[in-house]
Structures are given as structure tokens and as C-alpha cells.
Amino acid sequence: MNKLNTLFSDKKKLLSIYFTAGFPELNSTAKILNELDNAGVDMIEIGIPFSDPLADGPVIQDSSERAIANGMNVSFLFEQLKNVNTKAPLILMGYFNSVMQFGVEKFCKQSKSVGVSGLIIPDLPIEVYLKEYKHVFQKYDLKNIFLISPQTSNERIKLIDKHSDAFIYAVSSSSTTGTKNGVNADKEKYFSRIKKMNLKNPVMIGFGISEKQSFNKACNYASGAIIGTAFIQSLKTKTHVTEFIKTIR
Amino acid sequence: MNYSVNKEGYYGSFGGAYIPEMLYPNIEEIKNNYQKIISSQKFKNEYNALLANYAGRPTPLYFAKRLSEKYKTNIYLKREDLLHTGAHKINNTLGQILIAKHLGKKRIIAETGAGQHGVATATVCALMGLQCIVYMGEVDIERQAPNVARMKMLGAKVVSTTSGSKTLKDATNEAIRDWINNATDTYYIIGSVVGPHPYPDLVAKLQSVISKEIKLQLRTKPNYVIACVGGGSNAAGAFYHFMNDKNVKLIAVEAAGKGIKSGHSAATMVLGKPGIIHGSKTMLMQNSDGQITEPYSISAGLDYPGVGPIHAHLFDTDRAKFVSITDAEALKAAYQLAKLEGIIPALESAHALAYLGKLKAKKNETVVVNLSGRGDKDLSTYIKHLPI
Numbered sequence: 319m320n321k322l323n324t325l326f327s328d329k330k331k332l333l334s335i336y337f338t339a340g341f342p343e344l345n346s347t348a349k350i351l352n353e354l355d356n357a358g359v360d361m362i363e364i365g366i367p368f369s370d371p372l373a374d375g376p377v378i379q380d381s382s383e384r385a386i387a388n389g390m391n392v393s394f395l396f397e398q399l400k401n402v403n404t405k406a407p408l409i410l411m412g413y414f415n416s417v418m419q420f421g422v423e424k425f426c427k428q429s430k431s432v433g434v435s436g437l438i439i440p441d442l443p444i445e446v447y448l449k450e451y452k453h454v455f456q457k458y459d460l461k462n463i464f465l466i467s468p469q470t471s472n473e474r475i476k477l478i479d480k481h482s483d484a485f486i487y488a489v490s491s492s493s494t495t496g497t498k499n500g501v502n503a504d505k506e507k508y509f510s511r512i513k514k515m516n517l518k519n520p521v522m523i524g525f526g527i528s529e530k531q532s533f534n535k536a537c538n539y540a541s542g543a544i545i546g547t548a549f550i551q552s553l554k555t556k557t558h559v560t561e562f563i564k565t566i567r
Numbered sequence: 568m569n570y571s572v573n574k575e576g577y578y579g580s581f582g583g584a585y586i587p588e589m590l591y592p593n594i595e596e597i598k599n600n601y602q603k604i605i606s607s608q609k610f611k612n613e614y615n616a617l618l619a620n621y622a623g624r625p626t627p628l629y630f631a632k633r634l635s636e637k638y639k640t641n642i643y644l645k646r647e648d649l650l651h652t653g654a655h656k657i658n659n660t661l662g663q664i665l666i667a668k669h670l671g672k673k674r675i676i677a678e679t680g681a682g683q684h685g686v687a688t689a690t691v692c693a694l695m696g697l698q699c700i701v702y703m704g705e706v707d708i709e710r711q712a713p714n715v716a717r718m719k720m721l722g723a724k725v726v727s728t729t730s731g732s733k734t735l736k737d738a739t740n741e742a743i744r745d746w747i748n749n750a751t752d753t754y755y756i757i758g759s760v761v762g763p764h765p766y767p768d769l770v771a772k773l774q775s776v777i778s779k780e781i782k783l784q785l786r787t788k789p790n791y792v793i794a795c796v797g798g799g800s801n802a803a804g805a806f807y808h809f810m811n812d813k814n815v816k817l818i819a820v821e822a823a824g825k826g827i828k829s830g831h832s833a834a835t836m837v838l839g840k841p842g843i844i845h846g847s848k849t850m851l852m853q854n855s856d857g858q859i860t861e862p863y864s865i866s867a868g869l870d871y872p873g874v875g876p877i878h879a880h881l882f883d884t885d886r887a888k889f890v891s892i893t894d895a896e897a898l899k900a901a902y903q904l905a906k907l908e909g910i911i912p913a914l915e916s917a918h919a920l921a922y923l924g925k926l927k928a929k930k931n932e933t934v935v936v937n938l939s940g941r942g943d944k945d946l947s948t949y950i951k952h953l954p955i
């Protein structure tokens with residue numbers, strides 16, 4: 319059974335943390351993963367650093383650039399993950415070119431073998447996924463997580479819901495990562511629209527969630543929320559992982 | 568062989584729209600409307616009138632007598648350099664601004680390398696009274712200073728991009744990020760046949776006026792059409808109406824920079840392999856991890872690690888021949904054109920001209936070189952390298 323499916327069946331107010339592999343140090347990955355797991359984080363997204371991260375703001379761009387300079391790449395990440403065993407399900411998040419150059423099937427196979435539960439590839443559109451890669455993802459029991467935004471039509475959300483089998487990643491506003499605008503009335507309207515759709519998949523809210531207040535607000539409308547930029551920022555200031563998690567819940 | 572885009576947005580195996588979901592509605596809006604808009608009589612009337620009365624079309628097809636004597640063949644220059652704002656880029660921006668207006672957009676964004684597309688966008692925004700924001704790499708802002716000043720005078724805001732190689736690729740990233748953050752009121756006028764479908768097709772169609780005119784002006788068939796390739800819009804325009812005629816040889820000239828093997832180059836077809844850049848599957852310079860290589864060329868407009876998917880397809884099917892020209896060869900060709908014909912070409916176009924020395928065309932053959940732009944913007948570079 320994929321860890322992602324059990325996670326959502328028995329828990330609420332899930333906290334998911336995103337960080338960039340190989341940042342701040344090349345060998346930080348395993349340490350951060352274990353600390354997040356011990357701090358009780360429910361799900362962890364590991365970012366594969368890419369030279370041209372279109373959907374990311376300055377903080378994640380910078381962490382990616384530094385991770386690449388540190389020597390991080392896909393095969394090295396898989397090596398690091400071989401020695402990690404977390405309770406929390408792991409998700410790899412990266413841009414499609416990184417996966418494509420590694421080889422999609424090889425990428426899926428290795429993901430499965432190191433215990434990864436799902437993938438988020440923001441620039442792999444659902445149409446291409448369904449036509450060319452769905453069978454490969456399924457062969458290795460990897461859940462593909464799709465994004466939706468306030469501009470996504472209900473019709474398209476239904477299509478995405480139909481082809482998802484873990485959770486849907488609701489981007490809180492149409493933005494790149496790291497825009498600190500909290501959760502305002504507009505967003506709450508969008509979150510309740512999603513909630514009222516009664517989707518078959520649980521929803522996690524991400525982008526712009528940075529501290530306790532926005533986390534709690536997001537959790538009113540979804541199974542949980544995802545924090546990325548704020549966590550990476552805390553790594554820069556050398557705040558201890560456990561301390562950061564304590565500020566959230 | 569079919570060289571047009573298919574329904575899914577591919578040229579052979581290249582193209583598509585590899586974009587984050589946040590951009591899906593924006594791209595979908597253009598995809599669902601562009602063909603209808605550009606084939607409407609209203610658009611055609613407005614666009615053609617602007618091309619004729621504002622931009623200065625048709626551009627001359629000039630028989631370059633002394634250059635022809637030098638290379639012992641018949642060389643014609645398609646004078647896109649004589650267009651308003653100094654390059655072919657205005658063919659595209661005039662068309663796209665009409666589309667943006669039709670879609671009711673109030674805010675226009677663009678990326679630029681040499682600054683020609685930025686100037687052409689700032690120009691049409693001034694013409695239509697729309698807000699204009701241009702992203703430009705820090706390195707390019709420095710080497711194309713006159714164009715930065717022009718954009719500002721035209722009322723555009725120029726935003727300096729400091730990420731990555733600080734050139735065209737990074738400016739394009741920033742423009743796309745801006746679009747994600749301003750999804751509903753903004754139209755992105757992309758400057759070449761790159762980016763997610765339908766942009767490559769849209770821009771190729773708007774630039775196709777170049778080859779349409781060449782066909783009418785030349786009357787006989789050219790044996791060769793030569794154009795430089797950054798993203799590939801002037802080449803796509805110059806090739807467009809000849810693509811299905813195998814007797815016309817198409818030659819696309821990329822920038823070899825300091826040399827193919829120097830590590831400072833932008834020759835995508837030689838050094839690249841299929842990958843994804845700016846939402847398009849195409850040939851791409853990248854390392855074995857799939858990180859995009861920082862390209863180099865003396866010419867800011869050719870300094871791009873990818874190429875439009877239509878060109879990846881022309882390359883893949885051997886329909887066009889892709890060659891590369893170094894900085895030094897391009898400079899030499901520019902000085903030569905100035906002396907022989909009294910025309911100072913853009914550094915980009917100088918790459919196409921430089922290939923004349925390697926072409927070995929026959930005496931009775933006809934060669935058309937697309938002179939995509941004029942050299943005013945490159946004067947400081949030309950002065951720096953001036954042979955005494």
C-alpha cells in the first residue's frame with residue numbers, strides 16, 4: 319500500500335515540508351529528512367534542483383542554484399535516499415527536463431526502490447502524462463500529484479481529480495513560490511469553492527503558506543498545507559529544524 | 568513531409584506546452600483564439616495597414632552587386648533592417664499587440680536579448696497606449712545600452728534580470744514568472760518562435776510575411792535562403808513559404824561564439840540534445856544532469872541555449888542545413904558589408920552574411936540572405952573590434 323493513501327485516511331491538519339536537495343550543504347539531505355521525520359512532519363517534498371525553475375521565486379531559485387553548485391544531481395540524490403527511512407511519505411518534486419534526461423522509466427524505478435511515494439512535476443501537463451507516462455508511474459506505484467490554481471476551471475479540476483490517486487496540490491494564489499501574502503478573503507473564497515466540489519481526492523494547500531496563522535487557516539479548507547520557502551529561509555539562518563516545526567504546530 | 572504544427576502543438580516530436588498548471592488558462596486562451604483572430608478580415612486589414620504605413624513593408628529585396636561579385640554568385644539581401652525599429656521583430660509585435668487588444672489585456676510583458684524585441688514591444692505598446700514591462704538580462708543591458716535607452720524613451724519599464732547567465736534565457740524565465748503572478752490581466756508578447764504552443768506557430772505565421780514578399784519580389788526561385796537563428800523567428804519567416812519546395816535549400820546559421828569546442832558558444836544543434844526549455848520540447852544545450860547550459864555569443868540576440876521547435880524539426884528531418892559562425896567571422900562579415908554595400912548589419916544578421924564565404928554557390932545560382940536587422944545597436948561592439 320502506498321504510504322500516501324494511508325496518510326490521508328486517518329489524519330487531518332497535515333503538515334508537509336518542502337526543501338531543496340543538496341541545500342545548504344550537499345550532504346544535508348538525509349539529516350534534514352530525519353529531523354523533519356522526528357519532528358512529526360506528515361509528508362516531505364524533496365526538490366530536485368534545476369537551473370531554470372520557472373514556477374519558483376527567488377528563495378527556491380537561490381537554493382537550487384547553490385545545490386547545483388554543491389554538486390547535487392538526480393543520481394546522487396537517489397544514492398542519498400538509499401540510506402534514509404522515514405515514517406513520513408516522501409515526494410520528489412522537480413522539473414520535467416531533469417526527469418527526462420535521467421530517463422523517465424529509470425527515474426520511476428529508482429524512486430520506487432528508495433521508497434518514494436509520489437512525484438510532483440509542475441511542468442508535465444496532465445495530457446502528456448496520461449498519454450505517455452501514466453503506465454510507467456503506475457508500474458512503480460508512484461502517485462502523480464497535480465497542481466491546481468485559482469484560475470483552474472471546475473471542469474479541469476474534475477479532470478485532475480479523476481486522474482489523481484493521492485491528493486491534489488492547490489496552489490493558494492496564481493503565483494510563483496515564496497510570495498508572502500498569507501490567506502486573505504479571496505483565497506478563502508477559492509478554497510471553499512474547492513471544498514464544496516467534494517472531490518474524491520484530499521487537497522493540500524501550498525504556495526504562500528509560511529507560518530502558523532496561514533497554516534491553520536489553510537487547514538480549515540483542506541487536509542493540510544505545504545510550507546517550502548519559509549522553511550528554506552530558516553535553513554539559511556541555521557534555525558534548527560525542530561524549532562521551525564514547533565513554530566507551526 | 569509536413570512542416571506545420573499539428574493539433575497537439577508539435578512539429579514532429581518537438582514542441583508542445585510543458586507549462587505549470589498556473590499558466591494553463593493563459594495559454595489555452597491564446598490557443599483557442601489565435602487562429603480565429605489572425606484569419607479574420609478585421610485583423611488582416613489592421614495588421615497589413617500597420618505593416619505598410621507604420622513599419623514600412625514591403626521591405627526591399629536588394630541585389631547586392633559588389634557582394635555578388637566578391638562571391639561570384641547572385642546575392643540578394645532581404646532588407647528587414649530597414650523596418651521601423653530596425654529589425655524583423657516588429658512584424659511579430661504588431662500582430663501580437665492586436666491579439667492582446669482583442670483579448671482585452673491591459674498589461675504587456677516581454678523578454679529581450681539584443682533589445683530589438685524589447686524596443687519593438689515598447690513601440691507597439693506606445694502605439695496602442697498599453698503598459699509595457701520588458702525583462703532583460705543584466706549582461707545584455709550593458710552591451711545593448713542604446714536599446715535600453717530607446718525602450719525607456721518609449722515609456723517601457725525595463726527590469727534587469729540577475730539570475731543565471733543574466734542573458735536572454737534568464738530574461739525569458741523572469742517574463743514567464745511575471746505571467747504566472749499576473750495571470751488574468753497580462754499578455755506575454757514572446758519574441759521568437761520559442762515557448763509553449765501556440766507561440767511558435769503564432770510567431771512563425773506573423774513572420775512569414777518575409778518569405779511571402781521574397782517570393783513575389785524575386786520571381787525566380789532562390790537556390791538558397793540563409794538566415795541567422797537565435798530562437799529562430801527571422802529564419803522561420805524567411806523559410807516559411809519555401810519549406811515545401813525541396814529545390815530551395817534552407818540554411819540556418821547559429822552562433823559558434825568563440826568556437827564550438829571552446830565552451831563559449833550558442834550552437835544549439837551541434838551541442839544540444841532534446842530537452843525542455845521555456846515550455847517547449849526542443850533541441851537544448853544542457854549538461855548530462857539536464858541543467859541548461861549558459862550560452863555565449865558576441866551577439867545578444869543569438870545568445871540562447873535552445874531553438875524554436877520548428878527548427879528542431881527542420882534539423883531532425885534534414886530539411887534545413889544548420890551551420891555555425893564564430894564571433895570573429897561575424898565581425899569580419901559585418902565590416903565587409905559596410906565597406907562593399909554601405910550597409911551596417913546587426914551582429915545577428917552578420918552571422919548569416921558570414922556563411923556566404925563558405926557556401927560556394929555557383930555563378931548562376933541565386934542566394935537570398937535575410938538581413939534581419941541593422942547595426943546601430945551594435946556600434947560600441949563594432950568600434951571596440953574595429954580593424955585599423
Ligand SMILES: Cc1ncc(COP(=O)(O)O)c(C=O)c1O
Binds near residue numbers: 680683684799800915
Ligand atoms: C537583428 C536580429 N536578428 C536576429 C535575432 C535573433 O532572433 P530570431 O532567431 O528569433 O530571429 C535578433 C534577436 O534579438 C535580432 O535582433
